[in-house]
Amino acid sequence: MSTAPRRDDSDRDRDRDAEGRARNQRPRDGLGRPLPHGAEGVARQPEGVVRTPGQSLAEAQELLDAGRPFHAHEVFEDAWKSGPGAERALWQGLAQLAVGLTHAARGNPTGGARLLRRGTAAITAWTAESGLDRPYGIRVPELKAWAEALAGRLEREAAPVEAAAEAPRLRASTPG
Incomplete structure (x- = not known):
C-alpha cells in the first residue's frame, strides 16, 4: 500500500462563483478557448440569465x-436550465x-459532426413529441438540413470552418 503524501490543494487560488463552485475566469477567445490570464479576450456571456425564448x-x-457559437x-444552456422542463430537449x-459549430471552427471536425448530429436528433425528437415544427419561429426543418449538410461536409473534408460564415438562421426573421 502506497503511503505517498496526498497533495493538498486547499490553499490553491481558484476562481469561484458566489455559491463557491469552481469557475474558470480566464479570458476566452471568440470560440470559447481559454486564454492566458491577463490576455484580452472577448466579453463572456453572463451565466444564469433568465430570458424569454424570443430573447x-x-x-x-x-x-x-x-x-x-460557444457563447x-x-x-x-441558460434557456434549458431556466425554461419549462417540457422544452429542455x-x-x-x-x-x-x-x-458542434464551435468544434468545427476549432478544427475538430469529428467532434463537430458528432455534436451536430446529436443536436439534430434532439430537436427532431422534441418536435415529433411536441407536434410543433416551428416553436418560437425556429426554422427546425431548415436547421436540421443545415446541421446534416455541415456534419456531412465535416466528415468528408475534415477541415475547420469559419463560424460566422457557417452560422445558421434560427428563425425566418428576428424581431427587433
Missing part, C-alpha cells in the same frame, strides 16, 4: 452571426448544434 433566440443569433451555446439540442 434567447435573438441573442444566440447575434452571437452566431458574430462567429461566437451562443451558453445562452441556450429543444434548448439542449440547440446548444449541441452551437457546440
Whole structure:
C-alpha cells in the first residue's frame, strides 16, 4: 500500500462563483478557448440569465452571426436550465448544434459532426413529441438540413470552418 503524501490543494487560488463552485475566469477567445490570464479576450456571456425564448433566440443569433457559437451555446444552456422542463430537449439540442459549430471552427471536425448530429436528433425528437415544427419561429426543418449538410461536409473534408460564415438562421426573421 502506497503511503505517498496526498497533495493538498486547499490553499490553491481558484476562481469561484458566489455559491463557491469552481469557475474558470480566464479570458476566452471568440470560440470559447481559454486564454492566458491577463490576455484580452472577448466579453463572456453572463451565466444564469433568465430570458424569454424570443430573447434567447435573438441573442444566440447575434452571437452566431458574430462567429461566437460557444457563447451562443451558453445562452441556450441558460434557456434549458431556466425554461419549462417540457422544452429542455429543444434548448439542449440547440446548444449541441452551437457546440458542434464551435468544434468545427476549432478544427475538430469529428467532434463537430458528432455534436451536430446529436443536436439534430434532439430537436427532431422534441418536435415529433411536441407536434410543433416551428416553436418560437425556429426554422427546425431548415436547421436540421443545415446541421446534416455541415456534419456531412465535416466528415468528408475534415477541415475547420469559419463560424460566422457557417452560422445558421434560427428563425425566418428576428424581431427587433
